[in-house]
Amino acid sequence: DNLEEPDLDTHKHLMFFTFVMLVGDSGVGKTCLLVRFKDGAFLAGSFISTVGIDFRNKVMTIDAVKVKLQIWDTAGQERFRSVTHAYYRDAHALLLLYDVTNKASFDNIRAWLTEIHEYAQQDVVVMLLGNKADVTHDRVVKREEGEKLAKEFGVPFMETSAKSGLNVELAFTAVARELKHRTMKEPDEPKFQLQEYVDKEMRTAGCCRS
C-alpha cells in the first residue's frame, strides 16, 4: 500500500511552507504591517527600528489548504543591507513597501526593485504596497503614481494602512493564494491573476466606491 501518497481529493492534510519577506525604506511601516496582520492591532507609540531581521509565522487556509507563511521583517536601514541580502534568495514572495507620506521612500522603489532583481529568485512574487493610506493631508504620493510605477515594472499594487487595517489581510492573502496556485495548479486551471484578484476583492469590500 502506498501510504506516502498524499490525499489529493481533499488536500486537507497538506500544508505549504512559504517565506514572505517585507522590504522597503526604514519607517515605511513594515513592522506595523506585520503586527497588524498577525495580531490585528496597530503598534502605536514611538518608532523602534528593526535591527537586522525578525520573523513571525501565520497559518492561513486557502481553499481548504493550509498555507504557513513565515514572514521576515527586514530592517530598512542601510547599515543592515548585507544582512537582508542573504535572505532574498530563499524568499518566495516579497512585499515591497513605500510610505505615501514620504516621497523619498517612493523614489527609492526603483533601487529596491534593482536589488530584488539582483538577489532574489527569478520567479519570486513581488507586490508593491503604498502604506499609510490612512493619512490624508500629509500625503505626497498619489495612488495613481503607485499604480503607474507598478505597471511599469509589471508588479501588482495596492495601498494599505497598518493603522486602519486597510487591505492588510488582503495583501497577505493574495500572496498566499498566488503561491498556493503555483504549487497546486490543476492542468486546466487558468493562471492566478493577482492584480485582478485584489481589484475584485477591493471592489467587493468597498461596495460603493467607483
Ligand SMILES: Nc1nc2c(ncn2[C@@H]2O[C@H](COP(=O)(O)OP(=O)(O)OP(=O)(O)O)[C@@H](O)[C@H]2O)c(=O)[nH]1
Ligand atoms: N499613520 C500611519 N502610521 C504608520 C503606519 N504604519 C506605520 N506607521 C508609523 O510609521 C513608523 C514606522 O513604522 P515601522 O513599522 O516601525 O517601520 P519599518 O518599516 O518597520 O522601519 P524599519 O524597521 O526601520 O525598517 C511608526 O511610527 C508607525 O507608528 C500606517 O499605516 N499609518
